[in-house]
Amino acid sequence: MSAPGKPGLKVSPLAVPFPAIGTIGGVELATGRAGFYKHERDDLLVMRFAPGTTCAGVFTRHKVGSAPVDWCADVLNASGGRDIRAVVINAGCANSFTGEPGAEAARRSAAAIAAEIGAREDQVLTASTGVIGVLLDASKIEAQASAVCGRLKADAWPEAARAIMTTDTFSKGAVGEADIGGVTVRIAGIAKGSGMIAPDMATMLAFVATDAALSPEVMRSMLVPATVKTFNAVTVDGDRSTNDTLLLFATGASGSPEVTDAADPRLAGFRDALLSLLMNLAQQLVRDGEGATKFVKVTVERAESEASARKIARTICESPLVKTAFAGEDANWGRIVAAAGRADEPLVRDRLSVRFGGLWAARYGAVAPGYDEAAMTAYMKQPELEITVDVGAGEASATMWTCDLTKEYVAINGDYRS
C-alpha cells in the first residue's frame, strides 16, 4: 500500500536495508492515508505508548519554526515529558508559517488521536513534514483517526517508516539493545529526511523508542549531546528546516530499574547504544541525500577547538564546488583547501594537509610529494569516500558526513511542488 515519498524517484545507490526491528514493549504503531498526497500512499502515522511513558525532544532552532514543533515544545514544557501517550505524524504538509490557524490544526490533530486512545490532547505530540506555507487540513486527520487507531499493533515499524517519507527513496530504521542493571532493554527508531538536511537538524523527523525506564531529565541529558555528534553532524545542502523534530520515548515495559540520575553508571551501555542508533539513522539521511551518489566522511584534525573543527568541516561539506567535484569523481583537492580557508577559522597554511583515504593530496601547504593523479582518480570512483584535512592549528578534531551535489539534486528540487 505504501509508496515511496515521490513516485518515479530511483532508490539511492547508497541505500541500506531496513532492519528487523520486531517490537519494543509498550509501543504500538499504525499508518493510514489522510490524503495529503494526490497519489496513493500512506501519509499518516500514529505511535501509541503505554501509560507512564516519558519523553524528551530536540527541535529545530529555526526562527520561523512550525505549528507542530510549537505544540510539542508546549506539551513537553507543561508536562515535563511525563505520561506522553502518543505522537501523530503526517507527511505532505509541513504546517509551517501558517499562523494561528496552523496552531489550531496541530491541536485538533492531537485531540483527534487523544479521543480515540482515551488520553488528553496534551498527552499527544505532533509532527509534520512537507511543503512550507500550506495550512494543515486537520479534518483529513480527524476523518482517519478512528480507522488508524483501530489498526495499532506492535510490529508495524516498517510501515511506520514508509508513511513518513517525503523525497526519501528508502525507509530508514535502526535497532539496538543495552543492559540496564542486569535487564536487557531494546531501542528502535525511524527517521525521514533527504533534502534540507543540515547541521542543527533538517527537514528531519526521527522517532526513537525504548522499553527502558528513564526519567525525562535523564533522557534529555543523553539526547542533546548525542544530537551534536549525529544529526547535527550531517549535511546534504545546508538548508535547515522549520520542522526538525527528534523525539525519544521510554515506556519502561522491559521492567528494567528506573534511572533518574544522569550520572548513574548503569546508563553507560544505553548511552552508547543510543548514540550508535542515532548515528546510524543520521548517516542514512546522508545516504538518501537528494540525488546523492557518494557518501563522504570529512574529518578535520588539529584544529584550534572542536567548534572550529566543526565549522571548517561544515564549510567543506557545504561547498557547492567541493560537492560537485565529488559528483564528477574529480580529486580536486584544491577546492577542499579553498573551502577550508574560507571558513574564517584558524589554520596554518604551511601545515595544511589533505588526505583522500590513505592517499596524501596535499602536505604542508603544497601538493604532496609523489602526488599520483591516477591513484586519486581511482579512489574517487568508490561510492564511499573519506577526506581528512589537517589544519595544523591545534589538537581538536571533528567529523561530518555529507554527499555529493548532482544534476539529480537540481532536478528533484527544481520541481518539488509540481
Add this chain to the structure above:
Amino acid sequence: MSAPGKPGLKVSPLAVPFPAIGTIGGVELATGRAGFYKHERDDLLVMRFAPGTTCAGVFTRHKVGSAPVDWCADVLNASGGRDIRAVVINAGCANSFTGEPGAEAARRSAAAIAAEIGAREDQVLTASTGVIGVLLDASKIEAQASAVCGRLKADAWPEAARAIMTTDTFSKGAVGEADIGGVTVRIAGIAKGSGMIAPDMATMLAFVATDAALSPEVMRSMLVPATVKTFNAVTVDGDRSTNDTLLLFATGASGSPEVTDAADPRLAGFRDALLSLLMNLAQQLVRDGEGATKFVKVTVERAESEASARKIARTICESPLVKTAFAGEDANWGRIVAAAGRADEPLVRDRLSVRFGGLWAARYGAVAPGYDEAAMTAYMKQPELEITVDVGAGEASATMWTCDLTKEYVAINGDYRS
C-alpha cells in the same frame, strides 16, 4: 584569436554586450598566449601605466590566499601604492597553495615584465586565476614577456577582457566618466569570474583604471566601501576564492587637479561613477554565474541592522533549495521563508512578508490573502527576478544579487579539471 574561457560553453542567456571603452589616458594593454591552456587562446594580459600612476587594491580575505595576492599586498604596502607601472595577469593557473616556489614564480613574472618596460619588479603587480594547487610555470610568462610588451596599445580593452576569462562565457567590461574640478575624467574596468563567486570577493579579478589624479589614500577611501555594496553583494555559490583581486589605478593623464583628501567635495561625482562601474561589473559576474538562467535581486527590508539584513539576504541567496526553485521557475516562497529563518538573525514571524516583484506571496506570517499561483508562476518565467523580504524587526535593509542553481552548474563544476 582569443577563445572563450572553456570551449563548448554556451554563452549565458543573461549576458550583456561588452561596452565601447575606447582608451583611458596613461593606460596601454596587450595580450598573448603563455600556454596555460591546451587549447588555442590568449591567457596572458599586461597593463602598462604612465609613470606616477597610483594604485589601491582590495584582496581576498581567504586564509589560504595565493602567491600573486601576497605579492600585490607586499608591493602596495612597501610603495604606499605610488608609482605602480604595470600589472601582469594570467588565466589557467591560480598559483595558490604553492608555498615558497609559488612566491618565487610570482616574483619572476613581475620581474619579466619590469625588465621589458624599464621598471623595477616592485612596481609590477600580479594576478592569477585557474586551478588551485598548481605551481605557476613562470618561464612561460618570461618567454612571452618581450612579444607581449611589444604589442602594448591603448585600445586593447576588449582583447584584455577576453584573455582573463576562465569559465566565463562572455567578457566583462564597464566604462564611465565624471567631473573633477571642471575636468572630465574617464574610468574603465574589466572583470572575470563566474563560479566561486561569493560575498567577500570571489575567484574574481577586476582591473579598473582612470585618468584622474588621485592619491592612493583617496582611492582606498572610495574603494573599500564601494566593494561592500558591489562585489561583496553578489554571490553565485558561496565559494570565496584564494585569489580575489580588485585593483584601481589612477594615471593622472586627464590633467584633472590631484585630489589627496578623501573629504574633498570635488570627489562626489567620481565616487558615484566608481560605485556605478563596480556595480555594473559585479552584476555581470552574476549574469555569468555558471549555468545561470535567472538574475535575481534579493532585498531584505526592516531588519535590525544593515549587517543583519545582509546576512539574511546572503542566506537566501546561497540556499540550494531557493536557487533550485528559481531554476525550476517554481514560486516556492516557503523556501525563502525557511532560508530567512535559519539565518540566525532577528525576525518577527508574524510580520514576515515576501514579495515577488509586485506580487505578495506571504504577508504577516502566512500565505498572502488572494495569493495567485498562476500570476506567481508567470512572474517566475522572467529571466530577471526581484524578491523582497520584510522581516519586521527594524528599519535597515540590504540588497544582494544571485543567480539560480541549474544542472548545468553541476555539469560545469563536476568536470572542471578535465
